[in-house]
Amino acid sequence: xxxxxxxxxxxxxxxxxxxxxxxLAVRDVEGVAGLAGNRASLRDLLxxxxxxxxxxxxxxxxxxxxxxxxxxxxxxxxxxQLAVKQSIQDMTGVTAVNVDVEVTGVDFEE
Numbered sequence: 001x002x003x004x005x006x007x008x009x010x011x012x013x014x015x016x017x018x019x020x021x022x023x024l025a026v027r028d029v030e031g032v033a034g035l036a037g038n039r040a041s042l043r044d045l046l047x048x049x050x051x052x053x054x055x056x057x058x059x060x061x062x063x064x065x066x067x068x069x070x071x072x073x074x075x076x077x078x079x080x081q082l083a084v085k086q087s088i089q090d091m092t093g094v095t096a097v098n099v100d101v102e103v104t105g106v107d108f109e110e
Contacts, residue, residue, distance in 0.1 A: 013092050019050040022061055025087035026050075029079045031071030033107035036064035059088070060098040066105045077101040 026032055035049035051062040061084055067073055081099040088096045 011093075013094060015052045015054075018052045018059060018061075018088060018092065018094065019048070021088050021091050022050045022052070022063060022084045025083040026063060026065060026080055029076065029083050031068050031076035032080065033066040033068045036066055036102075036104040055097065058095040058097045060100070061088070061096050062100045062102070064102045064104045066107050067103050069106055069108045073103045077103060 023035060026035060037049040049064045053060045053062075063080060063084060065076075065080060067076055080101045084099045085096045088094055
């Protein structure tokens with residue numbers, strides 16, 4: 001990853017680290033069954049469940065989730081957005097200016 005500006009300092013944080021922080025945040029959101037990519041489809045093999053784009057001082061994050069049955073997709077997606085933004089900011093000091101959430105499926109198992 002290119003350098004990310006955090007305040008007056010410039011540091012390097014791996015995109016893998018940012019993806020991991022986002023993935024951990026998603027796991028704690030009620031209504032999320034898991035990240036997409038845990039299923040054996042061709043699309044899941046080609047697309048990562050969490051993508052990070054450096055915007056030169058901030059980042060944009062794309063998250064693909066599996067929704068638990070019985071939960072409202074819009075409410076869960078909003079909670080994922082908040083959790084990812086807050087976790088990345090708290091753990092790395094990097095600002096996530098945009099978090100897009102794609103619900104790629106519903107888990108009907110209980």
